[in-house]
Amino acid sequence: MPIKGIDTEKCTNCQQCLQDCPSFNFRLSDDNQVVFFQVGCVQCGHCIAICPEDAILYEGMKDEPLSFEDVDPTSLISYDTFLKFIRGKRSIRQYKKKKIPNEIIDKIMYVMRYAPTGGNIRGLRCNIISDDEQIKALSEAVLDTLIGNPAIPENYSLMLKRKRKQGLDPIFYGASHVMIFHSPNPMDLVNSVIAITHGLLSAQTLGIGSCWLYLAQRALIDNKDLRKNVAKINGRVHGVFVLGYPAVKYARGPPRPKIRTKKLN
Ligand SMILES: Cc1cc2nc3c(=O)[nH]c(=O)nc-3n(C[C@H](O)[C@H](O)[C@H](O)COP(=O)(O)O)c2cc1C
Ligand code: SF4
Ligand code: SF4
Structure with a gap:
């Protein structure tokens, strides 16, 4: 220990x-x-x-501590700055045809290791697919799994079919990298969501766009062959997202309704 x-x-x-x-x-x-x-x-x-x-x-913590002698981390980012940053976080569905350098991907992965996990278990794994042909093959296999699948709402199924016919990729949106979080432990589902959230926010600080992809996750969960032979995953798929350089810029953050809150005293 x-x-x-x-x-x-x-x-x-x-x-x-x-x-x-x-x-x-x-x-x-x-x-x-x-x-x-x-x-x-x-x-x-x-x-x-x-x-x-x-x-x-x-010994053997597999990382070094970070000293806060020179800075109080709680005073680094003001609430207003943080809020603006969060409200500027969009799910990006238009990407440039440009690969992200490995060192940038590594930086995003680096942040995710610092996300909290239940019981501090550290079993998350990530498979990254960066080859355009492989991304296309995975997208086609995901579409084959989803279209006509009774677990998917019919209007979604029709939309996927239409986009595919138009030669568009309604699964990965032409993003340059597909990231698949997995592990054998079902408890890691929530840990994965938290880690990915950390990663996607860190990506935004680096000018990298991202999008969560439940449809791809659903297909990888449902289709064992796809999971094992295409995504090379033996355990459970906890989360899928894409990264890439955004080909879109937003002028404002959209409105969102309040979370209904009951103060129970
Ligand atoms: C999904 C989830 C559930 C957690 N549940 C508990 C809990 O029930 N009790 C507790 O004391 N800490 C809980 N934690 C906190 C973790 O133990 C903590 O995040 C982990 O030990 C790492 O410590 P850190 O968050 O200070 O970096 C939980 C964390 C997560 C992400
Ligand atoms: S549980 Fe955490 S605080 Fe307690 S001894 Fe282990 S590392 Fe230290
Ligand atoms: S100095 Fe305080 S925190 Fe550090 S080991 Fe001793 S009792 Fe624990």
Whole structure:
């Protein structure tokens, strides 16, 4: 397990790790000293993050901590800036014929690793398809699975058929990269949604457009052959989205109704 204990030379016995550990892995010894004893570490790293003395001993966390000595992360982005950014996030369905460099894709993947997950499980995987021919083949196979499928509303089915006839891609919209999140764990469905949301917002900071694709996800869930042989996935498909350079610009954010909220006191 990555958390190994406390560096007693550095520890000032402030008890912050004891108060913050969600798995109660710290306690007070008979002489009132905080000690580490592991009952069930979820590897959330809260002890590493909170210790003012950097006294937590660990190894094998597969990443380095990020110091906030020079900046308070809560003051980096104002509410107004954040709101504008969020309201500027559109599902992009018109893309330029231009591939995204690998280092940009890597940056988007990098952000997604920092999304929270239930129980801090870290089993998500992502298959990326960037070859235009493969994207086209996948799109055709998705259309074959969806058109006439009773699980899909009839008007959707007709729309897909019409667009296909017009030579358009109503599944991936000509985007340059198809991203498929998967894992064997059904719990990862919600984790995947959160990770993808983080990724899509980070993509926007890099000028990259994106769109969630439930239709493709549905087809990959329903069609084992497509999932295994085309998308090369053995586990469960939790989310599909595309990335690409937008060929569209929006002048304003659209209106959205309020979330109906009951304040129960
Ligand atoms: C879907 C989901 C469910 C969660 N449920 C709980 C919960 O019931 N109790 C809890 O203390 N934390 C819960 N968490 C928080 C996770 O344990 C936490 O995100 C994870 O340990 C990583 O820590 P961080 O969010 O501080 O980075 C949940 C997180 C997610 C994404
Ligand atoms: S990593 Fe999280 S669960 Fe594990 S000891 Fe530290 S705070 Fe507790
Ligand atoms: S947070 Fe750090 S300094 Fe404080 S008791 Fe825990 S290990 Fe010691």
